[in-house]
Amino acid sequence: MKKKIAVIEGDGIGPEVTQQSIRVLNAIAEQFGHEFNYTYCLMGADAIDKTGNPLPDETIEICLNSDAILFGAIGHPKYDNDPAAKVRPEQGLLKLRKSLQLYANIRPVTTFPSLIHKSPLRAELIDGADFMCIRELTGGMYFGRPQGRAEDGNTAYDTCIYTREEVERILHLAYKYAGQRNKKVTIVDKANVLATSRLWRQIGQEIAPQYPEIETEFMFVDNAAMRIIQWPKSFDVLVTENLFGDILTDEASVITGSLGMLPSASVGIHTSVFEPIHGSYPQAAGKNIANPLATILSAALMFEYAFGMMEEGALIREAVAASMDVNVVTEDIANNGKAYSTSEVGEWIVNYISK
Ligand code: IPM
Ligand code: MN
Numbered sequence: 001m002k003k004k005i006a007v008i009e010g011d012g013i014g015p016e017v018t019q020q021s022i023r024v025l026n027a028i029a030e031q032f033g034h035e036f037n038y039t040y041c042l043m044g045a046d047a048i049d050k051t052g053n054p055l056p057d058e059t060i061e062i063c064l065n066s067d068a069i070l071f072g073a074i075g076h077p078k079y080d081n082d083p084a085a086k087v088r089p090e091q092g093l094l095k096l097r098k099s100l101q102l103y104a105n106i107r108p109v110t111t112f113p114s115l116i117h118k119s120p121l122r123a124e125l126i127d128g129a130d131f132m133c134i135r136e137l138t139g140g141m142y143f144g145r146p147q148g149r150a151e152d153g154n155t156a157y158d159t160c161i162y163t164r165e166e167v168e169r170i171l172h173l174a175y176k177y178a179g180q181r182n183k184k185v186t187i188v189d190k191a192n193v194l195a196t197s198r199l200w201r202q203i204g205q206e207i208a209p210q211y212p213e214i215e216t217e218f219m220f221v222d223n224a225a226m227r228i229i230q231w232p233k234s235f236d237v238l239v240t241e242n243l244f245g246d247i248l249t250d251e252a253s254v255i256t257g258s259l260g261m262l263p264s265a266s267v268g269i270h271t272s273v274f275e276p277i278h279g280s281y282p283q284a285a286g287k288n289i290a291n292p293l294a295t296i297l298s299a300a301l302m303f304e305y306a307f308g309m310m311e312e313g314a315l316i317r318e319a320v321a322a323s324m325d326v327n328v329v330t331e332d333i334a335n336n337g338k339a340y341s342t343s344e345v346g347e348w349i350v351n352y353i354s355k
Helices: 014-032 043-049 059-063 089-099 115-120 163-180 193-212 221-230 242-257 293-306 311-326 344-355
Strands: 003-009 035-040 066-071 106-109 131-136 184-189 213-221 237-240 263-267 273-276
Touching: 003 014, 003 059, 014 035, 014 066, 014 293, 035 131, 043 059, 043 066, 043 089, 043 242, 059 089, 059 163, 089 193, 106 163, 106 242, 115 311, 131 163, 131 242, 163 184, 163 193, 163 237, 184 193, 184 221, 184 242, 184 263, 193 213, 213 221, 221 237, 237 242, 263 293, 293 311, 293 344
Parallel strands: 003 035, 003 066, 066 273, 131 237, 184 213, 184 237
Antiparallel strands: 106 131, 106 263, 263 273
């Protein structure tokens, strides 16, 4: 099959991890007789430096005309420490999500037997944990307006807004995935305090009876934060609003053993974006030490979700698991032994796929 893939390497460790993913894609193409055409485009701090715009129109254009988008990371400390900056790298990613209407961010959380010991959580709590976080991605506080600062500079405000349509479509998606998995949906909100959460809960109560074969559970977000750590195996599909989902999925990555392990798929009505959930990790940028596995696993999600190529996705997963079994891993998950570089891990996985 022929596919057009837009590649946004982005900032920090984005380029070096994305490059490993591209090598993996090429190895898969070779093995299975596919042809992938890559178009590189700009977003984030890199785009601001080169064009003044965190998401140039050309990037949106290329993404809309591609079959899938592979994205590395975004962000730069010079903006993080400058609250007054008018243009910020993250605006690029938010605008991409909005422009492509990527309303759902899917973050599967699984454990890897060879990494159980790397989690600060007790092995028996996490062994076998396997759930999917579905984060609403184009609504809530990230996009609600007004947002800003009062004239005196001493008062600031964000607005959390959700419409029925936004809540319904993400909940239906959660039920769809739960139907293919272990048939349980946990709807996470803060309905005891927030009006938007009460809308979520009301719509959840309306929709649940349409899926009698699926168990529905409602949970407050503070409680969910505790349960993810205390009893991760109780979840199957967890669905929540944008900001809660951002926070809970970083937390959930602890179960896998490293933030460098969690891939994600952002899906909507146009082209989907595949990206690791870790950020730009500026301290490691250019050092060839960052874990490329979240990005490589994002490529696996690309095959499965965007192209429906399950065998290709499965081979990538097998190769990733095999690399961990023989401890060809980066320092974040190395077990007192030798740590391999980003490109060495990529190389090992490519060789496994090509053998
Ligand atoms: C993520 C990231 C982004 C978010 C940032 C970089 C804007 O943390 O994808 O989880 O908050 O959505
Ligand atoms: Mn995040």
